Amino acid sequence: MDISGDEWEEVTEGDTTFSIYQDAERIYDASVFYNPKMAINRDLTILALSSIIEKEEKSISFLDPFAGTGVRSYRILNELPNASVAKIIAGDINQIAIEIINRNANQLKLHDKLEIKHSNAIDILDALPWQKDTIKIIDLDPFGSPIKYIEESLRSLKINEGYLFVTATDLQVLCGKFPDSCYRIYNAMPTRHFLCHEVALRILIYNLIISAGRLGLAIIPIFSYNHEHFLRVKVKVKDSKELANQQHKELGFVYFCKTCSYVETVKLSQDIESSHCSFCKEKLEKAGPVWLGKLHDYSYIEYMLKNMKQFTLQLEKKIDRVLNQILNEIDSPPFFYYIPFVLRHCKKEGVTLNQIVESLLDEGYIVTRTIFDPQGLKTDAPYNELIQVIKQF
Numbered sequence: 001m002d003i004s005g006d007e008w009e010e011v012t013e014g015d016t017t018f019s020i021y022q023d024a025e026r027i028y029d030a031s032v033f034y035n036p037k038m039a040i041n042r043d044l045t046i047l048a049l050s051s052i053i054e055k056e057e058k059s060i061s062f063l064d065p066f067a068g069t070g071v072r073s074y075r076i077l078n079e080l081p082n083a084s085v086a087k088i089i090a091g092d093i094n095q096i097a098i099e100i101i102n103r104n105a106n107q108l109k110l111h112d113k114l115e116i117k118h119s120n121a122i123d124i125l126d127a128l129p130w131q132k133d134t135i136k137i138i139d140l141d142p143f144g145s146p147i148k149y150i151e152e153s154l155r156s157l158k159i160n161e162g163y164l165f166v167t168a169t170d171l172q173v174l175c176g177k178f179p180d181s182c183y184r185i186y187n188a189m190p191t192r193h194f195l196c197h198e199v200a201l202r203i204l205i206y207n208l209i210i211s212a213g214r215l216g217l218a219i220i221p222i223f224s225y226n227h228e229h230f231l232r233v234k235v236k237v238k239d240s241k242e243l244a245n246q247q248h249k250e251l252g253f254v255y256f257c258k259t260c261s262y263v264e265t266v267k268l269s270q271d272i273e274s275s276h277c278s279f280c281k282e283k284l285e286k287a288g289p290v291w292l293g294k295l296h297d298y299s300y301i302e303y304m305l306k307n308m309k310q311f312t313l314q315l316e317k318k319i320d321r322v323l324n325q326i327l328n329e330i331d332s333p334p335f336f337y338y339i340p341f342v343l344r345h346c347k348k349e350g351v352t353l354n355q356i357v358e359s360l361l362d363e364g365y366i367v368t369r370t371i372f373d374p375q376g377l378k379t380d381a382p383y384n385e386l387i388q389v390i391k392q393f
Contacts, residue, residue, distance in 0.1 A: 051303030202290035
């Protein structure tokens with residue numbers, strides 16, 4: 001196909017300027033679309049890679065089997081130190097995408113480290129275990145669910161205990177609009193209520209753990225977040241059946257009350273005493289199975305924060321705020337209380353989140369705000385203790 005017309009447009013993201021082929025008025029109608037709203041995804045990928053390079057003290061090899069315009073690969077090669085990146089494989093099934101990547105590789109002089117593959121993602125992933133050179137990091141960023149690519153990616157990363165980055169854009173499925181689809185694709189029950197985004201992330205990680213366990217692998221979540229229309233999880237792969245066995249003990253369900261925000265988690269091997277809320281008597285909603293362990297690794301987040309000033313980040317203030325909030329809540333229990341519902345249950349008005357936080361801290365509890373909801377609090381305080389604290393005001 002001839003794409004040598006005047007539809008080319010220069011775009012700058014981070015510190016990298018490249019060309020996109022804009023052959024439609026709307027970006028989503030283009031033959032290969034570039035989505036500027038996903039810049040925060042790529043910014044955080046650059047930061048995560050910088051932390052991995054610093055922690056492991058060696059260069060990385062990277063696979064992007066859904067390369068599209070190739071912007072992720074250009075930015076990695078252009079913005080990270082040259083010696084820190086050994087090789088990138090950028091693949092796509094779309095011939096126009098391959099022509100776009102080749103054009104930019106020539107303009108940016110990237111061909112010495114950028115290998116371009118015209119192939120579908122499954123074939124690229126299937127071939128990896130048989131290649132001489134191993135890949136350290138695989139980044140799965142498909143349209144919709146990443147599930148069918150997970151196990152093959154983990155198998156390829158086993159040999160050198162690499163890293164898997166996963167994006168899911170099917171939030172309508174994972175956040176409960178289509179629960180039957182979620183059960184079919186992710187083998188889990190979602191929710192549409194206040195816990196929906198944290199439940200969605202933990203369902204995604206649950207699926208990674210199940211797939212890894214079949215291969216005798218464990219995964220260590222290093223950074224997990226949701227932003228607008230997508231979820232993003234970054235994990236380190238560990239070749240350890242013993243650790244995998246331990247991780248499976250951290251899988252379970254969350255039960256919560258849609259009326260008063262009572263929350264209870266149980267392991268897969270446990271039973272809940274009652275299916276109704278003991279405080280407002282409403283029937284509890286159940287979601288899962290989910291991962292009940294930590295969503296992040298402290299040391300990686302610290303490196304990401306430390307390295308921020310090295311890069312041009314489109315949403316620097318937001319990223320700084322998110323990373324600092326993650327550090328604050330990293331040791332908090334899973335899931336949060338939605339305070340407006342708790343206040344309504346207590347028939348209290350005018351009580352602020354800061355007042356509740358200070359009182360719970362004075363009582364010796366862990367308590368933090370959460371990245372999942374500005375009106376949510378994570379705490380190890382039992383629900384009845386939270387109520388007592390609120391009733392003091």
